[in-house]
Amino acid sequence: MAKPHALFATVSLAGHFFPAVDLSAKLAAKGFIVTVATLDSGGSFSPDLFAAAAVASAAARSQGLDIRFQSLKDTVNLPAAHRSWNHDTAINAMLHHAFAPMEELLQKLLREDPPVTVLIADTFNTWPSAMAKKYDLIHVSFWTQPALVFSLHYHKDLLISNGHFASPDRNRKDTAVRYIPGIPEIEPHELASIYQDKDASSLVHQFTFKCFDELRGADFVLANTVEELEAEAISALRREMPFYAIGPVFPDGFTSGISGSIAAIQDCSHWLDTMPAASVLYVSFGSAFHPGERDFREMAHGVLNSKVNFLWVLRPDTVPLPDGFVAACQGRGMVVPWCDQKEVLLHPAVGGFLTHCGWNSTLESVWFGVPMLCFPLAFDQPPNCKLVSKDLKIGVRLGGSGEVNRDEVHDKIEGLMGGEVGAAVRMEMEKVQKAARAAVALNGSSSRNMDKFIDDLLKHLSEKNIRSTSEARCMF
Numbered sequence: 139m140a141k142p143h144a145l146f147a148t149v150s151l152a153g154h155f156f157p158a159v160d161l162s163a164k165l166a167a168k169g170f171i172v173t174v175a176t177l178d179s180g181g182s183f184s185p186d187l188f189a190a191a192a193v194a195s196a197a198a199r200s201q202g203l204d205i206r207f208q209s210l211k212d213t214v215n216l217p218a219a220h221r222s223w224n225h226d227t228a229i230n231a232m233l234h235h236a237f238a239p240m241e242e243l244l245q246k247l248l249r250e251d252p253p254v255t256v257l258i259a260d261t262f263n264t265w266p267s268a269m270a271k272k273y274d275l276i277h278v279s280f281w282t283q284p285a286l287v288f289s290l291h292y293h294k295d296l297l298i299s300n301g302h303f304a305s306p307d308r309n310r311k312d313t314a315v316r317y318i319p320g321i322p323e324i325e326p327h328e329l330a331s332i333y334q335d336k337d338a339s340s341l342v343h344q345f346t347f348k349c350f351d352e353l354r355g356a357d358f359v360l361a362n363t364v365e366e367l368e369a370e371a372i373s374a375l376r377r378e379m380p381f382y383a384i385g386p387v388f389p390d391g392f393t394s395g396i397s398g399s400i401a402a403i404q405d406c407s408h409w410l411d412t413m414p415a416a417s418v419l420y421v422s423f424g425s426a427f428h429p430g431e432r433d434f435r436e437m438a439h440g441v442l443n444s445k446v447n448f449l450w451v452l453r454p455d456t457v458p459l460p461d462g463f464v465a466a467c468q469g470r471g472m473v474v475p476w477c478d479q480k481e482v483l484l485h486p487a488v489g490g491f492l493t494h495c496g497w498n499s500t501l502e503s504v505w506f507g508v509p510m511l512c513f514p515l516a517f518d519q520p521p522n523c524k525l526v527s528k529d530l531k532i533g534v535r536l537g538g539s540g541e542v543n544r545d546e547v548h549d550k551i552e553g554l555m556g557g558e559v560g561a562a563v564r565m566e567m568e569k570v571q572k573a574a575r576a577a578v579a580l581n582g583s584s585s586r587n588m589d590k591f592i593d594d595l596l597k598h599l600s601e602k603n604i605r606s607t608s609e610a611r612c613m614f
């Protein structure tokens with residue numbers, strides 16, 4: 139059989155693009171040709187992902203891996219500084235304008251030798267099942283968040299029928315959700331943010347529901363999560379569909395290459411080298427969201443009032459830090475527009491991570507054993523925070539009781555970086571870190587799931603091949 143060729147349709151956000159590239163590297167190492175493509179829908183600060191990806195592609199080729207990158211035309215053309223303020227524009231592009239350019243690329247790839255036979259698509263795409271059916275491709279859906287969040291979306295009808303979402307009066311906020319298979323209990327304020335809205339008809343609702351309609355047509359689901367971190371949720375999903383937990387997908391180090399090639403990057407290693415061990419709080423809210431102005435100000439004052447050193451990623455598209463902040467942090471703080479996050483988390487000077495709980499940041503924190511101070515902003519971040527702070531106990535939630543204030547920020551930073559709370563969190567973090575590293579080692583759960591997925595996919599491909607050859611024979 140010729141090398142299998144997969145078209146991997148991702149999303150132009152660092153939090154989706156990076157894991158897609160890492161997974162592509164793993165598939166290429168198993169003998170696949172992978173063409174990674176995305177529509178630049180303009181929702182993220184890092185618009186130069188593809189320029190950076192070209193660097194990774196060259197590195198891949200030098201290692202004998204066949205990964206090709208295709209940037210599809212930018213339908214929104216937003217300047218970088220406005221991107222994370224325009225989520226609706228980005229979602230609208232993905233909802234209504236993605237099929238045609240992706241189909242055009244697919245038609246081209248179908249004429250190549252070997253042609254594309256597998257369509258891997260980030261679950262947050264609204265067209266893959268229809269496209270796979272039209273061109274007789276195997277459809278693999280790639281999920282970049284925890285199984286917990288997948289289950290919430292998959293069982294949205296249960297949230298509706300139990301009055302926790304889209305209720306005619308108001309959503310139930312008084313009782314915990316206890317009926318989602320594999321999820322013992324989750325409070326209403328810990329649901330994905332779209333299920334906390336009263337209005338279920340916004341663009342983001344339409345988009346998410348359409349994505350999950352498409353998901354139901356997938357042949358396989360690959361998830362960037364770890365069985366040992368969410369065993370019950372994953373086994374409940376496995377009863378419903380071929381669901382493979384294969385995370386974290388990054389250990390090969392491909393995304394470090396990409397993140398390190400982004401134009402706005404700033405090297406922090408020299409500064410970190412001058413700091414004592416575990417003394418630095420790393421502050422970053424990912425690539426697509428930022429806290430509101432008031433919360434940002436309170437966090438900045440809380441950080442300044444604490445005694446810790448800090449490294450703060452202030453993307454150019456976010457609200458500014460308070461006046462005088464940069465001057466006040468001389469000697470103990472550094473503010474950068476973007477950094478190579480994995481390199482930072484790996485550095486022994488870093489002892490805590492103030493994060494929005496984006497799933498990649500969470501997995502990276504686990505991988506490098508850095509305790510988290512959680513300030514979830516939107517989408518999957520509230521349930522991710524629940525998983526981190528309540529279930530796994532590897533982080534502490536900030537602002538859980540409503541608005542965040544500087545005293546809470548100060549107290550929780552000091553507790554996490556130096557106090558008893560921090561000691562308890564570090565103990566749990568060590569166990570979770572070990573489990574995540576073991577999962578991707580030889581014979582670990584994620585390695586076995588990846589091998590099983592490849593076997594199942596190749597079997598599927600060869601059965602399809604035999605079927606189409608015999609159908610072709612019958613026609614003559």
Ligand SMILES: O=c1ccn([C@@H]2O[C@H](COP(=O)(O)OP(=O)(O)O[C@H]3O[C@H](CO)[C@@H](O)[C@H](O)[C@H]3O)[C@@H](O)[C@H]2O)c(=O)[nH]1
Nearest residue numbers: 152153282397424425426451476477478479496497498499
């Ligand atoms: O200065 C920086 C800041 C971030 N990163 C990297 O960028 C990625 C950010 O990903 P993530 O932490 O998941 O945050 P978002 O970019 O916000 O990701 C989006 O996608 C994720 C996966 O679906 C979701 O969990 C988030 O809620 C959603 O906002 C990570 O790999 C970071 O290492 C850098 O390399 N340098």
